[in-house]
Amino acid sequence: MTHAPRRPPGQTPTAAGAAGNPDRFHEAFSQFPGGAYVCAVSDAAGDVVAEMPVGVVPLALEAPRVLLVLHTGSPLTGLLAEQARCSISLLAQGQEDLVRRSAAGQVGGEGTWQHSPTGLPVVDGAACWVECEVTQTVVDGELTLVSANATDVGLAANAHPMLSYQGGYGAFLPGLLSVAPASGPEPARRVAELARGPIEALASELRVECGVFAYEDWHTVSVAVANHSPAARRTRLGYRIPVIPPLGIQFVGSPGSGVTEEEWLARLGTASQTEAALVREQLARVRERGWSLMLDGPLSVHDLDQLVSDYTNPEHTADDEAALLAAIRAMAPYHEPEELLDTELYDVISLSVPVRSPAGETLALLRVHELPRQASGYEVHSWISLLQEAAQSVEQRLADERLTLTTPPPT
Numbered sequence: 001m002t003h004a005p006r007r008p009p010g011q012t013p014t015a016a017g018a019a020g021n022p023d024r025f026h027e028a029f030s031q032f033p034g035g036a037y038v039c040a041v042s043d044a045a046g047d048v049v050a051e052m053p054v055g056v057v058p059l060a061l062e063a064p065r066v067l068l069v070l071h072t073g074s075p076l077t078g079l080l081a082e083q084a085r086c087s088i089s090l091l092a093q094g095q096e097d098l099v100r101r102s103a104a105g106q107v108g109g110e111g112t113w114q115h116s117p118t119g120l121p122v123v124d125g126a127a128c129w130v131e132c133e134v135t136q137t138v139v140d141g142e143l144t145l146v147s148a149n150a151t152d153v154g155l156a157a158n159a160h161p162m163l164s165y166q167g168g169y170g171a172f173l174p175g176l177l178s179v180a181p182a183s184g185p186e187p188a189r190r191v192a193e194l195a196r197g198p199i200e201a202l203a204s205e206l207r208v209e210c211g212v213f214a215y216e217d218w219h220t221v222s223v224a225v226a227n228h229s230p231a232a233r234r235t236r237l238g239y240r241i242p243v244i245p246p247l248g249i250q251f252v253g254s255p256g257s258g259v260t261e262e263e264w265l266a267r268l269g270t271a272s273q274t275e276a277a278l279v280r281e282q283l284a285r286v287r288e289r290g291w292s293l294m295l296d297g298p299l300s301v302h303d304l305d306q307l308v309s310d311y312t313n314p315e316h317t318a319d320d321e322a323a324l325l326a327a328i329r330a331m332a333p334y335h336e337p338e339e340l341l342d343t344e345l346y347d348v349i350s351l352s353v354p355v356r357s358p359a360g361e362t363l364a365l366l367r368v369h370e371l372p373r374q375a376s377g378y379e380v381h382s383w384i385s386l387l388q389e390a391a392q393s394v395e396q397r398l399a400d401e402r403l404t405l406t407t408p409p410p411t
Contacts, residue, residue, distance in 0.1 A: 036091040036099055036162040039068060040113075040121045041079045048113055048121045051076050052099075054143060056088060058130070064150040066132050072144045077137075080146065084134040087116060089123035093160040096238030097312060098123070116152060127161040129154045187256070188214030191355050191364040192224040194397045198390035199366060200226040206368065206383065210390075211236060213352070213365040215257040218243045218267075220365065229370035236305070236369065240312045243267070244328055245279040246335040249286050250354045254362040275332065282336035290354070291384050292365075296347035296373075297334035299327055304349070342378040351383060353391045358399045366391050 040050035055069040066088065070077050080086055091098060098112065113121045122129040132148035139145075192212045203210040203226040212224040222239040241247055243259060244267045251257040252264045261283070268276060286292050299307075307327050310320040340346065352367040366387055375383075 034164045036095075036164055038089045038091065038098070038123050038126075039070065039076060039086055040089070040123075041076065041083055041086045042119075042121055043079060049075050049079055050121070053088075058150070066130060066148045066150055068132070068146040068148060070144045070146060072139055072142050077144050080134055081137065085120065086132050086134070086148070087120040087122045087129055088132060089126035089129045091123065091162045092125055092127040092156065093162055095123070095125060095162060097314070099162070100235055100238050100309065100312075116154065118152070122154065125156070127156055187357065187363045188212075188216075188223060190401075191394060191398070195224060195355070195364075195366065195390070195394045196226075198393050199224065202226075202368070202386060202390050203228040206371070206386070208371055209236065209369045210387075211367050211369070212355075213241075213367055215243070215248070215251045215254075215259070215362075215364075218248075218259075220248055220251070223364075227370075231370055236308075238312060239308050241308055242311075242324070242328075244325065246282050246332050247328060249283055249336070250292055250352060250365055251362055252283060253287075256357070256361040256363060275329075278333065285336045285338070291388070292352040293336060293340075293380075293384075294331070294349045294351075295334045295337060296349055297331045299331060301349055301369075303327075304331070340377040340380055342376060342381070344377050345374045346377060346380055347373045348375060348380055348383075351380075351387060353384070353387045355391045355394050355398070358395075363398070366394075 035056060037053055037056045038050050039053045039056075040048055043049050051070065051074055053068055053070050055067075057067040059065045059067065068086075068088065070080075076086075112124060114124045116122050116129065116131050118131060120131055130150050131152040133151055134146055134148045136147040137144060138147075191214070195212050199210040199212065202208075207228050207230060209225060209227040209229050211222050211226070213220045214223050215221075219240045219242055221241075222236045225235050225237040227235055243251065243264070245264060248259065248264070251259050252261055253259070265276065265279065268279065271279075304327060307320075307324045310316055311324045313320070334349075337346075348371045350367055350369050351371065352365045354362045355364045355366060357363050368383065368387060371383065372379075
């Protein structure tokens with residue numbers, strides 16, 4: 001007697017399987033966790049050439065080896081063919097900014113590198129690094145597969161590695177897979193953990209980027225990201241955005257943040273009466289509606305992201321800060337529109353709703369980016385409803401845990 005093989009969970013029989021639906025492969029492959037790596041060499045001029053590889057497979061054989069997958073035709077693959085050696089650094093928790101810059105094609109920078117004993121560049125502060133000698137290279141279309149012997153390693157003390165999982169990056173702690181960095185209040189970190197499923201589901205359904213933003217020292221900080229947008233060229237993980245009107249509006253008046261309305265409005269600086277009145281109106285709308293929205297304005301999404309990216313860099317300059325503050329002021333009228341008409345079309349840059357504790361304190365925000373342009377007001381309202389449902393599911397889990405907020409107010 002023979003039996004048909006058991007079908008894996010979730011698989012449905014079709015004539016062509018999943019071959020005709022690349023999204024199914026993307027969804028399935030995103031379930032495989034991996035490390036966040038940087039592969040690097042130095043060119044003839046001594047400059048570092050680096051990229052985040054498509055994949056790295058360390059093999060703990062009798063003679064340790066590494067399989068490396070790179071983009072064919074990249075500057076790094078050309079140098080590997082010449083030098084036949086490279087370093088691979090496994091990034092550590094807290095190096096989200098390097099991941100974000102790498103996603104934008106800006107790997108490294110001043111202060112990023114140190115050198116291995118044989119002079120190869122390795123990422124400063126990485127969880128570990130490996131020196132490799134290339135033994136074989138195989139070009140397979142747009143990918144280049146590299147086989148290499150591991151010749152030396154370095155390990156950092158008390159450093160947790162960063163992982164890629166479900167389209168986002170985060171830290172692995174024993175017994176916990178977390179997308180939140182070490183900084184930030186404990187309740188916000190717990191929100192990030194509990195929101196993993198809801199933001200992943202929402203990002204997948206809408207084909208957008210969905211993230212968790214926490215309050216920290218007069219900034220909102222991106223502590224978790226799920227990204228399914230086909231248009232996104234970078235992830236916003238680790239972004240730090242100053243709480244200056246109209247930004248941070250959903251934390252105003254929350255006991256957990258300690259951001260009072262008076263202090264928040266004072267950060268407008270030398271604003272005109274018209275600007276101050278607009279911000280007060282926006283605050284009233286957000287409190288009444290329970291959601292916050294920013295529409296397209298005089299600055300492109302790309303330019304805004306670049307300004308925030310430059311400001312988030314710990315080594316940002318006074319000019320970087322001034323440029324971002326000027327942009328915030330220029331975009332202020334495009335926040336919190338007075339109304340959204342179902343039949344009108346809108347270009348929405350971001351949409352946010354709060355996640356509140358059982359006591360009503362704002363613990364974090366769920367925010368979506370990379371939304372389709374020229375969406376009807378009816379469609380925008382449907383996005384708001386979906387985002388609110390995701391926030392409510394997290395709030396229910398928080399209520400079950402009876403989580404309370406203990407973050408001290410800003411100084």
